[in-house]
Structures are given as C-alpha cells and as structure tokens.
Amino acid sequence: MNPYRYARALAWTGPLLLIGTIIFWGVLGQNIPPYSPALGAEEFAAQIREHAAQIRIGMIVQMPISVMWFTWSVAMWQVMRAIEIENGSNQVLSLIQLFGGAFTTIVFILPCSVWLAVAYRPEVMDPKTLQIMYDFGWMFFDMAYSLTTMQLIAWGVCMLQDRRAKPLTPAWAAWFTMFVVVSFLLLTMMPLVYDGPFSRSGLLNYFYEFGAFFIMWIVVAAYTLKAITRLEQEHWATNAAQ
C-alpha cells in the first residue's frame, strides 16, 4: 500500500485553514487587529455589540475548521517519519510535533469559544464581564505559544536531519520556521502592558508576530506539499512493480 495515501489531502488542509482563518477569525472575527486592551469597558462593549453578528459567524465557522491544524500536522508527521526512518527510526521529533499539533488545535478552538460567548448576548451583559472574557481569550491564544513552538522546533530540527543531497525542505525554511516560533517569546510582554507595540494589538506583538507566523505557515505548507510529492515519487521509483 502507498504509505503516503491521504497525505496530499491532509497537507492541503494547512493552506485551507490559513485562508479560512484569515476570513473567519481575522476579518469576520474583528481580529485584524483585535480590540486594544487600552479601550475602556464601555467603549469595548459598544464595539462588540455593533459587530456581534459577524463575530458570531466568524467564530462559529473558525471553531470546527480549526481541526485542520491537526490534520495538517499529521501530513507534516508523515514527512518527518520518512526522514526519521531513513535516519535510524528514532521517531522522537515526529512524536513531539504531532502532540504539539494536537495541542495547538486546542489553542485555536478554545479562545474562539470564549469570543463566541462574548458575542452571544453582549447587549444584556456587563461591559466589564465582556472585557475580561475577551482578555481571557487573548491570554490563552497568545500565551499558549509554547505548544506551537515545541511543534515547529521539532519539525525544523527534523528537516535539518534530512540527509538527501537536496533535502525535502531547504535549511533556510527550517531555520526561518524555528526563528519565528522562538520569537514568540516576545509575547511574554503582552500580559504586562495595555498599550503600545507590546500589547496584543500592538506593532510588535500583533503585526510583527502574526505577520511572521502567517508567512511561516505559508512556507511550511508549501514545503510539506513538495515533500509529499517527492516522497511519493521515491516510493514508486523503488516499488514500481507493486
């Protein structure tokens, strides 16, 4: 049996989720950028009430599609497993990556449910309650970064271990990815400030961090698809008779 059956479909769930996230989490969810923590509770509540319907639609769709982060992680796991088997069957990195992917899926889903609750009946809720719920969603979303960092460091290290003359993933892509997920450390500043570049909607902790994350997402998605094509070609070249 082709060991890469389903792999291409799974690998496409990465770019699909990226597009879905931009539309449902980003545009409809009012997260480009998110509401500033510097807003007063009343002003914040007024914004939420005005956009409640679209935020609800955004989160209702974003929650189920977020599972694609996990299916995409399984595609990455298939590429990693191929490299690890060739290198002597130590499958620690692919295991870490897969668990990291599963946990990161929760980081997508749980905050969306919180923001959905914020947009559920904001007209009868106390503004301060709405604000703390919204803050909680963002604290979880931003500060659980170590799960994604763990996942993609494992992926990057594994890609660097590929001993092919032309590796499945070039070294620059592995280093770039590891750099982006290590730079999430900057988010440490997010819960300490209410305004400025380090806040959740600020220049560094939103535009820079999320910009880098989305570029990294495209890079990893593109090389996962390419790697699966090459692994399938290698498989059929050595198993042509089957």
Added chain:
Amino acid sequence: MQHSNMAETDGAAPAKRAPAIWLFIALDCTSFGVFFLVFMVQRLGQPVLFDQSSQHLDAGLGFLNACILITSSWLVAWANIAGREGRIDHARRLLLAGMAVAACFGVVKIYEYYTKFVAGITVATNEFYTFYFALTGIHFIHYVGGMVILGILAQGPSRYMPEAMAKASYARWLEGGSLFWHMVDLLWIFIFALLYLIGAR
C-alpha cells in the same frame, strides 16, 4: 525503502549545511533591528520621557556588562581556534573560562533589575521601561540559552559516537555555538547604546 536515499547523500551534506546558523543569526539580528527601529520611532513621540527615564539607568553597569561579554566572547573565540586545531582539552578550559566571566553579566543584570524593582520601577511604569525590560529580557533569554550551549560544548565531543564522527560534529557545533555567543555580545552593545547612552547626560 529505508535507506534508498543514503547512497546519493553520504559525504558533503553536513559540511554544506553548517553555515545555516548564519541564517538564524541574521533573522535574530533583523528582528532586534526591528525592535530598535520601533523603539526609536516611539522615542520620537516622547523624547523628554525617554531621556528622563534613560538617566535612571546606570550606564556604568551597562558598560561593565559590555566589557564582560566582550571578554567572554574573546575567550570563546580562542576556544574555537583551539577546537579547530584539535586541542580539545584546551578548548574546553577556554569555554569554561568564558562561562565564568559571562556569569558576572547575569549577576550584574539581576542586580540592576533588583534596584529597579526596589525603586518601584516595573515594565508598566512607562513606555521607555516597557522597552527596557523587553529588550534586556529577550537579550537575557538569549544569554541564558548561550550559556547552556557553552556548557554543553564544554563537555567536549560525544563519548558515545565513533571518534572521527564525534570530533567532526563537535567542530561544527563549536563554530555554531561560538557564532551565537558573539551575537549575544553584539546585541548587548547595541542595547547598551540605545537604552543607556542615548538620552543620558
């Protein structure tokens, strides 16, 4: 299937990939460059606040830390040369000396943070101090990471791999680790100039 790709790959691949650490360093320096740029832009908006806050930093301690890291970097550079020449024990001693000197940086930095907290200055005091704690904090994380790398390198080549393979791998890691440590040193010089000197009287 397991080793179908090995024949075409044995040989030059690891040597070819060693400079990839340069990419990580370039990206890290670029991101610090972005932080410095954002700092300078924010400073333009409130120069008096930034200048007044900067005067509360101890430039002497900042300079001392720059000297400490430069000395440590110099020792690590010598360790790298010794490692390349195959004098592994000498390289290990130099790495340990580099770490001992660099440990003073940590002591000075923690003392500085302590004096700030005692004076009631925190990350939320004003925007200058947000940057102060963010930039020095992220740098401190790099410093701790660098110390861990130096500590691992000071153990010498792996005792479990075949000797030739262990030495080749050690030489690569020593070069990469040294480069990272020099970056930690270089970044501090920029942070020192930016936070401690601009605005100081």
